[in-house]
Amino acid sequence: MKTAAVTHILVPVDFSTASLGALAHAEELAHRSGADLTLLYVIEPVVAPMEFNAAAIIDANQTALAENKLEALVAAEVRHGVEANTMVAEGEASATIIEVASERAVDLIVMGTHGHSGLRHLLLGSKAERVVRGATCPVMTVGPIRDRDDS
Template sequence: MAALFSRILCPIDFDRDSMEALELASQLARQSSATVCLLTVIAAPTEATELPPVPLDPNPLFEAVCRHRLEALAQEKLSGISHEIFVASGNAAPQILKLAADEGIDLIVMGTHGRKGVKHFILGSVAERVVRESPVPVLTIRPKAGE
């Protein structure tokens, strides 16, 4: 029987929700002998979030720091699992969708902050946009009740 997933994308923003998503992505990868692709997106400035995605000038120092953090996380959480590291700059949802298309991803596993009401309206939802626009399945991990 063929593996259900071969390339799993797990966007990481280093919060508790993305760590829970990584835990699930690693379990699925072990079961499917899949590669986990870790992505962190260096966010666009707040003022730019309502504008169409525009590539930001890369900041090599900050990108190197983010890459180092992802590599350390992979070493800790993905021992024995094939993985790749990606760092991008810009708005998170478009960067996640672009990487999924460019890298042949067949599952996205990501945390959601579970914002409601005014916070959701003002801040939007990266996970919601990815779920809406992704051509591949998206598995979202909600925050635990009361968190």
């Protein structure tokens, strides 16, 4: 069975431990396959009163801060000559990840999960689950690293 080559990997990053773990896996996959990486940070909209006009300033500052953090992350974590791009987008995280993957012809999305289950998952939903269900390309989810119990 022949498989399609992976040439472009999207890694949604929120700077959590889970997303940094996903980045490590994606970077290794990119190194082995020769794929390019795109690190995506999604700024979710904040609901503010109409008279509070500073929202645009906050968004500009948040975007600049996210861009700087992404560039620093690429410099610190992406090695082996892997080509990495960064992108900051605004919107609901899951929908934005799916949209960017489609627009950029991504072959694979690699994203971290926080490993929540049970009632918390039912109440809050799962961004990763929504991406898995909505994406038109494969999605690899990377769970949190847990300590092994040797007893």
